[in-house]
């Protein structure tokens with residue numbers, strides 16, 4: 257089966273609808289047709305200030321949410337990045353073939369560092385995309401399912417793999433990005449000009465997988481719309497309403513045309529009610545299952561350890577190939 261790799265940061269106590277739509281839903285479905293490797297990228301999470309106790313807890317919670325959303329840790333490989341040392345090792349190697357200017361052009365770094373000021377941005381935040389490239393290349397992944405915001409990082413990954421191969425001989429697999437058009441970007445409910453983000457500024461605009469049904473409903477009902485009163489899909493003119501329609505289309509599987517037609521003559525209130533119901537129906541089983549899994553952290557840790565062993569076998573073999581190609585003296 258073709259190998260798939262993807263990951264998420266454990267940078268909050270819950271994943272959100274953007275993570276679910278852009279990544280988790282694709283991941284779940286692609287397990288049937290791919291040798292899937294899913295990572296909780298804790299090394300990435302320390303590129304911004306974080307609290308150690310929270311990081312540990314969030315790492316477990318993120319893994320539990322993957323499983324609760326349908327990732328099967330018996331069938332796919334689901335592991336924690338820091339458990340496999342090859343990630344940091346390959347990242348170092350890739351650092352040495354990345355141009356400073358090339359890394360400087362990464363828009364996520366520019367956005368994130370602009371928020372805190374250049375002095376608060378760490379060198380780790382700067383080299384973040386290079387670690388991400390290492391994640392993917394270690395597993396010889398042919399496909400990387402992500403949301404739109406990751407496109408540039410996957411492009412960099414492809415460039416680095418091709419460059420390494422050109423300099424040192426064919427060693428790394430050049431992966432393809434997979435972004436679903438309909439779910440590529442989910443927007444903040446309070447601020448439909450910005451993507452829904454773990455670090456979003458408006459708490460009411462983010463739908464967390466672990467939110468209680470009443471909280472989800474309240475957030476959807478207070479989503480920003482517009483004053484035209486007509487339910488229509490027009491992302492440029494009606495970003496709030498269009499975002500709600502995208503969410504509903506994604507969760508119900510209905511086409512946009514059919515969906516818009518079904519609201520003909522109805523008000524935004526009806527749309528919001530339908531969205532709230534669909535979100536609660538999708539999230540509530542995941543929340544409940546996550547809490548059950550978290551009730552037995554020892555079992556969760558045991559699963560993660562077995563999966564890290566599986567991941568290490570693949571990653572160490574790739575790293576050995578890379579070291580050999582580079583001309584490192586083998587340890588006798």
Ligand code: TYM
Nearest residue numbers: 262263264265274275278279388402403440441442451452
């Ligand atoms: P992260 O943790 O920010 O996001 C995880 C996944 O969720 C997608 N996503 C969204 N999709 C649609 N709408 C949104 N509003 C939205 N917000 C987030 C992201 O595109 C992503 O697929 N750098 C990665 C983590 C990573 C990774 C990797 C991913 C590290 N190594 C290797 C793939 C392969 C990140 O920050 O994801």
